[in-house]
Amino acid sequence: MDATGIAYNEFLHYPAAPVALKMAVAVGIGMLVGMERKWSHKEAGIRTFAIVALLGMLSAIIGENYIIASMVGVFLLVIAMNARSLIVEKTLEITTSAALLVNYLLGVLVGLGHIFTPVAGAIAITMLLAWKTELNRFAGGLLPSEIRSAIILGLIGFVIYPILPDRYIDPWQLFNPSDAWISVIAIAGIGFVNYVCLRVFSTTGFYMGAIFGGLVNSSATVAETSTRVQASGQTARMSTLCLLTTIAMFVRNLIIATLFAPASLTATLAPLLAMSLVSALFILRDQVTQNKNVEYTQEGNELKLTSPISVGKVLWFGMLFIVIQAGGTLLTQVFGSYGILATGIFGGLVSSASTTAAAATMAMHGKITASMAGSVAILSSLASAAINLPIVWRSIKDKAVVRKITWQLMVIMAIGIVMVLADRIFLFSDMLLRQ
Numbered sequence: 001m002d003a004t005g006i007a008y009n010e011f012l013h014y015p016a017a018p019v020a021l022k023m024a025v026a027v028g029i030g031m032l033v034g035m036e037r038k039w040s041h042k043e044a045g046i047r048t049f050a051i052v053a054l055l056g057m058l059s060a061i062i063g064e065n066y067i068i069a070s071m072v073g074v075f076l077l078v079i080a081m082n083a084r085s086l087i088v089e090k091t092l093e094i095t096t097s098a099a100l101l102v103n104y105l106l107g108v109l110v111g112l113g114h115i116f117t118p119v120a121g122a123i124a125i126t127m128l129l130a131w132k133t134e135l136n137r138f139a140g141g142l143l144p145s146e147i148r149s150a151i152i153l154g155l156i157g158f159v160i161y162p163i164l165p166d167r168y169i170d171p172w173q174l175f176n177p178s179d180a181w182i183s184v185i186a187i188a189g190i191g192f193v194n195y196v197c198l199r200v201f202s203t204t205g206f207y208m209g210a211i212f213g214g215l216v217n218s219s220a221t222v223a224e225t226s227t228r229v230q231a232s233g234q235t236a237r238m239s240t241l242c243l244l245t246t247i248a249m250f251v252r253n254l255i256i257a258t259l260f261a262p263a264s265l266t267a268t269l270a271p272l273l274a275m276s277l278v279s280a281l282f283i284l285r286d287q288v289t290q291n292k293n294v295e296y297t298q299e300g301n302e303l304k305l306t307s308p309i310s311v312g313k314v315l316w317f318g319m320l321f322i323v324i325q326a327g328g329t330l331l332t333q334v335f336g337s338y339g340i341l342a343t344g345i346f347g348g349l350v351s352s353a354s355t356t357a358a359a360a361t362m363a364m365h366g367k368i369t370a371s372m373a374g375s376v377a378i379l380s381s382l383a384s385a386a387i388n389l390p391i392v393w394r395s396i397k398d399k400a401v402v403r404k405i406t407w408q409l410m411v412i413m414a415i416g417i418v419m420v421l422a423d424r425i426f427l428f429s430d431m432l433l434r435q
Contacts, residue, residue: 019061026050026057026110029122033103036129042096044081052077052100053107060111067108074104099125153192157185175322179361182260184318210241214248218352221245222388226395235398239405240286242392243279246385246412250276253356253384257377260360267374271419272381275412282408340368344376348383355380375420382416385409 027050034049052074059070078097085093102125106118128135166178213221225241250272257264327347331339340359347355356377363373389406396402 022057022061022110022113023054025115025118026053026107029053029106029110029118030103032122033099033125033129036126037096037099040129040132042093043085044093044096044100049100049103052104053110056104056107056109057111060108071104074101095129099129149192153185153188156181156188161185175326176361176365179365180318180322182361207241207244210244211248214245215252218245218249218384219387219391223391223395226392230395230397235396235401238392238396238401239408240283242388242405243283243286243408246388246409247276247279249352249384250279250381253352253377253381256353256356257360257374260357261363261370261373263370264360264363264374264377267371267423268377271378271416271423274419275381275416278412278415279408282412340372340376341379344379345383348380349387352377352380352384371423375423378416378420382413385413 030050030053031046034044034046037049038045055070055074056067059066078100081100082092082097085091102121106121109118109121161178161181164177164181166176168176210221210225213225222242222245225245226238229235229238229241254265254268254272257268327343331343335342340362344355344359347358359368359373359376359380362368363370368376386409389409392405393402396405
């Protein structure tokens with residue numbers, strides 16, 4: 001039998017099931033994207049996109065040369081479509097053209113045996129096309145500072161971090177640039193995400209602002225909130241708002257400690273959970289006993305926090321992390337465990353997030369135990385809660401509200417201190433780690 005006959009027999013015996021599956025997937029992804037284009041009243045609709053995807057699939061099965069030749073054909077189709085649109089409607093079909101080209105490549109991937117990538121790609125394209133109004137509204141509503149913040153976050157995470165050395169660069173084993181930058185990325189990322197949430201939900205008033213603001217910067221949120229409630233005559237709600245901010249700060253520090261030193265969860269979970277539960281009980285009590293005749297309006301009560309990502313804040317986080325980590329290491333070498341605990345207290349007065357990240361990183365490198373890092377996270381959280389008291393004392397003029405906030409925070413901090421001391425004396429977290 002000659003070569004032509006052999007090729008013909010191979011063609012006849014080509015497995016039908018795999019080809020049928022590929023055809024179904026190719027036509028399906030083409031129809032999915034095409035339906036959205038038809039719904040948007042475009043010339044290229046369901047049939048065009050399905051045929052182009054099928055063309056890509058068949059070209060991939062036949063051979064590489066056919067893929068290139070078919071791509072040229074799709075380009076000619078796009079040119080013809082845009083020429084007609086330009087003549088008739090005086091516009092260019094830029095988005096539809098791009099979608100058609102990507103649709104062809106998805107069909108090629110199907111022909112090469114891929115399933116997940118083309119299906120996921122088709123869904124992603126359809127989402128982007130269908131959400132045109134929402135995406136345009138979102139992009140139009142962005143502030144220049146928010147765009148710069150997103151760029152800075154990408155810069156510190158994907159440009160600067162990969163080129164930093166992952167080793168100690170000083171003879172005293174105090175400074176690891178990669179570790180310091182990871183903490184910057186983590187804290188800045190959490191701040192940015194919660195800033196976005198704060199913008200989305202800010203219309204719900206003070207309560208949502210207190211929660212999301214506490215995840216970004218608890219002290220700044222308490223300062224901002226206390227000023228606004230005093231100006232709006234809503235000082236009776238300051239206790240609840242302060243406690244919500246404190247709970248959010250506890251949750252943030254718990255997440256940071258767990259990210260860098262998962263084993264520290266044995267020391268941090270119980271105290272932070274206990275303090276959060278007590279705070280929640282205080283909030284519930286306030287809501288039950290609060291005077292229901294107090295008029296409360298949402299209008300004008302949105303928190304206006306600046307974007308959490310800026311060059312100054314990035315450098316501040318980084319320098320603070322380095323100072324706390326280096327100081328904690330030196331104090332630990334000189335004074336043992338008492339040194340790092342003192343670092344947790346004083347560092348928490350400035351930034352409990354940076355202090356928690358520094359202690360957890362030290363635990364990750366074996367400089368302190370995971371339970372000790374957990375204790376530092378709790379102490380820094382307590383210090384961060386304590387620093388809110390002078391802010392409230394200065395801003396709120398209602399003495400009864402000030403007294404209530406003071407004793408509530410004192411009770412919460414006392415619970416945290418007792419649990420830290422009990423853990424340090426009886427070593428509960430160390431026993432859990434050994435088990």
